Amino acid sequence: MSYIQGETGDWEIVIGLEVHAQVTSKAKLFSGAATEFGAEPNSQVSFVDAGFPGMLPVINDYCVEQAVRTGLGLRAEINNFSVFDRKNYFYADLPCGYQISQYLQPIVGKGEIVLDLADGASRTVGITRLHLEMDAGKSMHDQHPSKTYVDLNRSGVALMEIVSEPDMRTSEEAGAYLRKLRTILRYLGSCDGNMEEGSMRCDCNVSVRKPGAPFGTRTETKNVNSIKFVMAAIEYEARRQIEILEEGGSIKQETRLWDTTKGLTRAMRSKEEAHDYRYFPDPDLLPLVLDPAWVERIKQTLPELPDDKKQRFITDYKLSPYDAGVLVAEQAKAEFYERVAKGRDPKLASNWVTGDFFGALNKAGKEIGSSPVSAEALGGLIDLIADNTISGRIAKDVFEEMFASGKSAAAIVEEKGLRQVTDTGAIDAAIEAVMAKNPDKVAEFRGGKDKLFGFFVGQVMKATAGKANPALVNEILKKKLG
Ligand code: ADP
Ligand code: MG
Numbered sequence: 001m002s003y004i005q006g007e008t009g010d011w012e013i014v015i016g017l018e019v020h021a022q023v024t025s026k027a028k029l030f031s032g033a034a035t036e037f038g039a040e041p042n043s044q045v046s047f048v049d050a051g052f053p054g055m056l057p058v059i060n061d062y063c064v065e066q067a068v069r070t071g072l073g074l075r076a077e078i079n080n081f082s083v084f085d086r087k088n089y090f091y092a093d094l095p096c097g098y099q100i101s102q103y104l105q106p107i108v109g110k111g112e113i114v115l116d117l118a119d120g121a122s123r124t125v126g127i128t129r130l131h132l133e134m135d136a137g138k139s140m141h142d143q144h145p146s147k148t149y150v151d152l153n154r155s156g157v158a159l160m161e162i163v164s165e166p167d168m169r170t171s172e173e174a175g176a177y178l179r180k181l182r183t184i185l186r187y188l189g190s191c192d193g194n195m196e197e198g199s200m201r202c203d204c205n206v207s208v209r210k211p212g213a214p215f216g217t218r219t220e221t222k223n224v225n226s227i228k229f230v231m232a233a234i235e236y237e238a239r240r241q242i243e244i245l246e247e248g249g250s251i252k253q254e255t256r257l258w259d260t261t262k263g264l265t266r267a268m269r270s271k272e273e274a275h276d277y278r279y280f281p282d283p284d285l286l287p288l289v290l291d292p293a294w295v296e297r298i299k300q301t302l303p304e305l306p307d308d309k310k311q312r313f314i315t316d317y318k319l320s321p322y323d324a325g326v327l328v329a330e331q332a333k334a335e336f337y338e339r340v341a342k343g344r345d346p347k348l349a350s351n352w353v354t355g356d357f358f359g360a361l362n363k364a365g366k367e368i369g370s371s372p373v374s375a376e377a378l379g380g381l382i383d384l385i386a387d388n389t390i391s392g393r394i395a396k397d398v399f400e401e402m403f404a405s406g407k408s409a410a411a412i413v414e415e416k417g418l419r420q421v422t423d424t425g426a427i428d429a430a431i432e433a434v435m436a437k438n439p440d441k442v443a444e445f446r447g448g449k450d451k452l453f454g455f456f457v458g459q460v461m462k463a464t465a466g467k468a469n470p471a472l473v474n475e476i477l478k479k480k481l482g
Contacts, residue, residue, distance in 0.1 A: 204221045
């Protein structure tokens with residue numbers, strides 16, 4: 001358990017997250033209008049989305065399918081009977097005066113997400129529910145000095161609201177939760193997980209308590225749009241609440257905003273209660289009834305999910321949970337790894353993929369799709385290490401050259417004459433030369449200064465420009481010095 005130290009002792013943070021994930025769909029939840037990101041304001045709005053009287057919503061079954069896929073991916077109960085409700089409130093960007101959402105009977109019930117933590121450990125967080133709802137439009141306050149404009153392009157876009165149990169205890173766990181949820185959504189293809197474009201937004205519910213005490217009053221920080229900001233908002237909010245409580249105050253249940261530039265949360269409004277919204281079933285929509293056979297067919301088409309892939313990598317390739325976790329974080333990474341590992345030492349392949357390869361991509365700001373080194377090319381390099389053509393040390397230089405030039409490992413090794421020296425005669429000669437140059441060190445070593453062995457290895461490698469086979473150097477050195 002990790003606690004926060006306050007004036008009066010330890011405090012525990014309690015965190016529950018509500019994520020709004022935009023369904024990857026070309027059309028909206030209840031209309032045929034387009035959903036493409038970045039379009040001209042109000043160019044993707046149907047009469048339904050604009051709330052014209054008498055317009056009837058028609059459910060988009062593709063969006064329903066994505067909600068079911070996501071529910072299955074979260075190992076959650078699928079409710080074959082669910083209901084759309086009107087959530088009533090007034091706002092300029094909500095032309096109907098209500099949002100169509102699901103309240104008491106959501107399409108997906110309890111599920112879970114397994115977090116992969118930094119030390120390779122894992123932890124399970126409960127999912128309370130997932131429901132479908134429409135997005136609202138967007139007020140634009142920065143277009144005119146005294147007027148606010150409204151863009152309704154987002155109005156009616158399908159969202160999955162995914163609510164977690166208050167199971168997280170640190171901002172790191174909240175970060176791991178969002179990364180894992182995003183990974184699952186991307187594997188399923190039901191949401192692109194793109195937080196910068198607003199296709200994944202997070203409301204952070206935070207409270208603090210003394211260890212073992214009942215849950216405290218929470219605040220909800222709305223619409224945070226990056227994992228880094230979610231973690232910062234939680235840290236800030238926890239410290240703010242602890243300070244108030246330690247001064248004898250109490251926490252107001254309220255909705256807050258994250259101020260990105262100042263790095264703090266600010267009160268926005270007192271928290272509304274469910275009854276403020278006057279929820280009632282939308283009379284324009286029938287209850288949503290799913291055919292269990294249809295749900296079963298969707299289940300059959302799910303891809304191998306990250307947890308299963310991770311387990312397979314640990315079992316089949318004998319990778320550590322940490323390495324397996326890194327590799328399955330993106331489907332493209334896992335696929336790349338499996339192509340490299342095919343017919344090769346899986347551990348060596350994992351070291352190269354997660355080490356030099358990901359490092360180089362990161363540094364170059366490139367995605368796997370645009371990597372100058374293909375899986376086959378990286379495999380070729382590993383083959384040259386495995387058959388002793390080059391040493392692991394030289395391979396690092398060859399890799400850099402491959403990444404810069406796109407050439408194959410074999411071509412670079414030939415061009416630069418980097419073949420490893422395995423000819424014992426040549427290694428013998430290099431060792432004799434080093435010993436002849438350092439008679440005092442040889443005497444010291446023979447007098448018991450074992451640590452000098454490394455010095456001799458280093459000198460021989462230097463004399464052979466790093467090309468001597470290290471195992472042979474060790475073996476022959478031992479004989480000659482002994
Ligand atoms: P609302 O619709 O009012 O936001 P919900 O019950 O839908 O309420 O969601 C509440 C969210 O707050 C959930 O993610 C839940 O885990 C979390 N939560 C509930 N109680 C606490 C608490 N005491 N501290 C922190 N988070 C909490
Ligand atoms: Mg909420």
